[in-house]
Structure formats: structure tokens, C-alpha cells
Amino acid sequence: MQMSKNKKESAGKVSINQLRDLLNKKSGREVAYDLQDDNPTEVTDWIPTGSRWLDSIICRGKLAGIPVGKISELAGLEGSGKSYMAAQIAANAQKMGIDVIYFDSESAIDPEFMKKAGCDMSRILYVQAENVEYVLESIEDLLKNNQNRMLFVWDSMALTPSKTDLEGDFDPQSSMAVKPRILAKGLSKLILPIANSQSTLLVLNQLKTNLQVQNIKYATDSERYTTPGGKALSYAYSLRIWLTGRKAKDSYVLDERGYKVGSEVKARLEKSRFGTAGRECLFKIMWGGAIGVLDNESIFEAIKPFIKQTGAWYEIEIDGQSKKFQQSSWEDLMKDETFKKGVLDIMDKEVVVKFDTREGDAKNFYNIEGSEEEAN
Numbered sequence: 001m002q003m004s005k006n007k008k009e010s011a012g013k014v015s016i017n018q019l020r021d022l023l024n025k026k027s028g029r030e031v032a033y034d035l036q037d038d039n040p041t042e043v044t045d046w047i048p049t050g051s052r053w054l055d056s057i058i059c060r061g062k063l064a065g066i067p068v069g070k071i072s073e074l075a076g077l078e079g080s081g082k083s084y085m086a087a088q089i090a091a092n093a094q095k096m097g098i099d100v101i102y103f104d105s106e107s108a109i110d111p112e113f114m115k116k117a118g119c120d121m122s123r124i125l126y127v128q129a130e131n132v133e134y135v136l137e138s139i140e141d142l143l144k145n146n147q148n149r150m151l152f153v154w155d156s157m158a159l160t161p162s163k164t165d166l167e168g169d170f171d172p173q174s175s176m177a178v179k180p181r182i183l184a185k186g187l188s189k190l191i192l193p194i195a196n197s198q199s200t201l202l203v204l205n206q207l208k209t210n211l212q213v214q215n216i217k218y219a220t221d222s223e224r225y226t227t228p229g230g231k232a233l234s235y236a237y238s239l240r241i242w243l244t245g246r247k248a249k250d251s252y253v254l255d256e257r258g259y260k261v262g263s264e265v266k267a268r269l270e271k272s273r274f275g276t277a278g279r280e281c282l283f284k285i286m287w288g289g290a291i292g293v294l295d296n297e298s299i300f301e302a303i304k305p306f307i308k309q310t311g312a313w314y315e316i317e318i319d320g321q322s323k324k325f326q327q328s329s330w331e332d333l334m335k336d337e338t339f340k341k342g343v344l345d346i347m348d349k350e351v352v353v354k355f356d357t358r359e360g361d362a363k364n365f366y367n368i369e370g371s372e373e374e375a376n
Contacts, residue, residue, distance in 0.1 A: 030196070040195035043067040043238075043274075047096065047151065047200065050088035050293045053281040053302045054267050056347065057365070058239065060275035061356035063348065065092075066202060067274070068149070069195045071187060071236050075205035075227050075270075076243030080251070081263045081285035082204050083108070084117065085243070086153050088293070089202060091118030093151040098200070101142065102153045105129035105160040116291035129160045132179055136186035139201065143193045150197070156204040157183075158228045180230025187236040205229065207242060221268055240271035253284050261288030266369070279355070280368045296334045299347060300327065305364050306350040318342030 014022075016034070023032040033040070046065035048055055058064040066072050066089055076082045090100045091114075102109065102124055111121055129135050139152050154160070162179045194201055207225040221244060227233070234240065243265045245251025253262035264284045269276050283298035308315040315324050318339055325333055334340050355365050 031192075040069060040192075040198075043069060045069075045096070045198070047089055047098070048092045049085060050092065050295070051267070051281070051283045051298060052295050052344070052347070053283060053298045053351070054241070056302070056351045057269065057276055057279040057281055057355075058272065058274060061352065063352060064274065065089075066200060067238055068098075068200050069198045070238035070273075071191065071194060071201045071203065072239040072241070073203045073205055073227070073233070073237045074241050074243070075207050076265070077207050077225075077245065077251075079263055080207075080243040080245065080265050081287070082243060083155060084113075084285050084287055084291070086155055086202060086204055087114050087117035087119060090114070090124065090151060090153055091120075093200070094120055094123055097149070099123070099125070099146065099148050099150045100153065101125045101127060101139075101150055102155065103127050103129040103135050103138075103160075104155050106156060109155070113287075113291065129154065131166055132157075132160050132162045132182050132186070135160060136182070136190065139190060140193065143190075143197050143199060150199040152199065152201045154201070154203045156206060158206040177230070180232065183229050184232035187233065191236060203233075203237075207244065222270060234271060237271055238273045240269070242268045242270045244268070253286065255288070259288065261290075262286035262294075276355075278366050280366060282368065296331055299334075299343060300330050302351055303343065303347050306346065316343070316346070 020032040020034065024030050038044075043059075045068040046055070046059070046063075047068060048065040055063055055065045059067075074082055074085055086102075090102065093100055100119075100123065104126065105128075107128070109126065114124070115121060127135075127138065135154060142150060142152075160179075162182055164178045190201065193199075205227045207227060210224060210226040213223050221242060225242065225244070245263070245265060251264050252260045253264055255261045262284050264282070266280060266282050268280045269278060271277055272279075281298070282301055284294040286292055286294060303316075304314075312326050313324055314327065315322055317323070319342060323333075323339070334343070350360075351365075354360050
């Protein structure tokens with residue numbers, strides 16, 4: 001009996017470091033980590049979205065973007081700027097030295113459009129997304145064979161068929177729920193390899209009207225819309241950004257002659273593992289002629305609730321000096337680096353830090369257009 005007791009005691013005298021080495025040896029690769037050191041669970045790098053306001057609301061207490069090492073969803077209504085945002089994110093990833101692999105199921109990618117968005121087309125691998133299985137298997141193979149960090153853009157998951165869809169007939173009942181089952185299995189396989197390689201998967205998806213809602217007029221965006229692909233996907237995503245038009249007015253931006261040249265969108269964080277779910281922001285995406293987010297304009301909208309307004313005049317304090325201006329002169333003022341830095345400092349304080357410390361009115365961070373009843 002004494003010998004048995006001593007054996008049990010000696011078997012338990014193993015340090016945490018030894019346990020980690022034991023598990024890594026058993027797995028044949030690094031799967032066990034000390035969370036005090038570098039580990040794949042912590043996001044240390046972010047890919048800018050192109051919108052300073054959107055980057056400011058993604059992660060509590062810091063300026064962020066699309067999280068590196070995670071799977072994110074960018075879903076939106078038609079014409080809401082999903083593909084443009086993806087192009088902007090791809091361009092910013094390239095500036096960070098990240099390889100970009102663009103899976104296109106819609107055969108709609110325009111190289112000239114991508115160039116105007118800032119992409120280096122010689123450094124983008126374009127892949128036709130033949131079917132869901134092919135996309136998932138390709139990502140898995142590339143993760144095994146490329147040591148560099150990669151950004152995978154899937155545009156769009158909603159229009160990528162499964163093999164069963166391609167080989168079958170046009171009866172939707174014959175392949176019901178096949179794609180959701182494939183995606184549930186595939187994304188669960190990719191979560192760890194993506195994290196360990198510090199790569200990123202950005203899934204573009206479509207928002208569709210939720211037909212089960214009884215009174216859609218007074219429904220929130222979360223109730224009003226749904227995304228294809230199955231419910232299991234929401235568990236795989238670390239971040240879900242939904243793009244919709246503003247409810248208060250038409251979502252298109254018109255030039256002086258009435259032509260549509262852009263989209264005014266509201267971005268809502270439908271899911272965030274970074275403590276910011278439900279936050280919202282507004283910005284305009286220009287895609288007709290000039291390409292880009294009207295970032296300075298959205299920065300003004302972000303700080304407007306926090307600066308003094310008297311009629312058509314606004315007053316802001318930069319470096320201890322008061323500056324009065326009208327909105328029409330905002331773009332010119334933002335060309336001054338000292339003024340712009342002061343504005344961004346105010347934005348960081350009011351939009352990032354005060355949300356983190358829970359100061360001020362919560363409606364300035366969540367329901368930026370007022371109540372749902374007022375918006376409708």
C-alpha cells in the first residue's frame with residue numbers, strides 16, 4: 001500500500017513546462033502554449049479596413065481592424081460595398097507583407113478596380129472558387145506549404161456552390177443543407193491552422209431578409225436579416241461586420257448630376273470576440289470614378305457628438321487653442337497635419353478610450369441613428 005501511494009505522488013510531480021513539452025511531443029507539433037508568452041489565441045496584429053471609424057470600434061480599448069489569425073465575416077446587402085472593402089483590406093494586407101489569395105465565385109473581380117483600391121496586382125493570387133470543397137481544401141493545402149502569413153478573401157461564400165450542387169439538378173430540395181454541413185466541418189478544421197500560421201480568412205457573405213420576422217418594420221438589423229451558410233458559421237467567426245444602408249435616407253451617394261457614385265453604409269458589429277458586439281459606425285464608399293472611403297467625412301461624423309456646435313459653426317480645441325469652423329471647410333482643415341493629429345487624438349479619446357472605460361452615453365457607441373422607431 002505504501003509503495004502504491006509513493007508511485008502516485010511521484011507521478012504527479014510534473015511541472016507545467018514538462019506537461020507542455022509532453023503534449024507537443026505527442027502531437028508532433030506545437031499545440032500547448034504558455035499564455036504568458038506568444039500564443040495563437042491573442043491577436044497582436046490587425047489589417048486596417050480603410051475606415052478609421054470602423055477600425056476604432058472593433059476592439060475594446062485600441063485601434064484595430066480585421067484580426068490576424070482569425071476568421072471574420074463581412075456581410076452586406078447588394079451594393080453596400082463588400083467587394084470594395086475586401087479590396088481595401090487586401091491592399092492594406094499587402095502593405096504589411098501579407099500574401100493575398102482571392103477566391104472569386106462571382107467572376108466579377110475587376111483588376112482596374114483593384115488597382116484603384118491600392119492593390120498590387122502582381123502580388124495577388126486570383127483563384128476561381130469552383131466549389132466550396134475546393135476553396136476549403138485549397139486553403140488547407142496553402143497553409144501547409146507556405147510559411148508566410150496569408151490573407152484569404154472568399155468573395156462570396158453565398159454564391160459558391162457545393163459539388164453536389166454542380167453535379168445535381170436545379171431542384172433545391174435535392175441538395176438541401178449540403179453546403180452548411182460542409183462549411184461547418186471545413187471551418188472547424190481550419191480555425192487552428194489559420195491561428196497557428198497567423199493567417200487570416202475573410203469571408204464575404206450576403207445579408208438576406210429574414211422571412212420569419214413577424215413585424216419587419218420595427219425589427220432590429222439582427223432580427224431583420226440573416227446570412228446563408230448555416231448557423232455553425234457564426235461560431236467559427238471571431239468578428240462579423242454587417243453592412244447596411246442608413247435607414248434615414250437612401251443608401252446611395254449621388255454626384256451633382258444625380259449619378260450614383262458611391263454607397264453610404266452603416267457598419268454594425270454583429271459579433272465580436274473583442275468586447276464590442278453591437279457597436280455601429282457610418283461611412284461612405286466611393287466606387288464610381290474615384291475609389292475610396294470618404295474617411296475624413298466619417299471622422300467628422302464620429303467626433304461631432306463630442307464637439308461644441310452653435311448653429312452652422314463648430315468649435316474644437318487643438319493643442320490648447322480653440323478653432324471655429326463650418327463643416328464645408330472640414331476637408332481643407334484635415335490637410336493640416338497638426339489639426340488632423342489633434343482630431344484623431346479626440347477621436348481616440350471619445351470613441352476608443354471612453355467606450356473602454358464606459359464613460360458617456362452608450363447610445364453614442366451603439367445606436368448611432370437613434371431608436372429603431374425613429375429611424376423607420
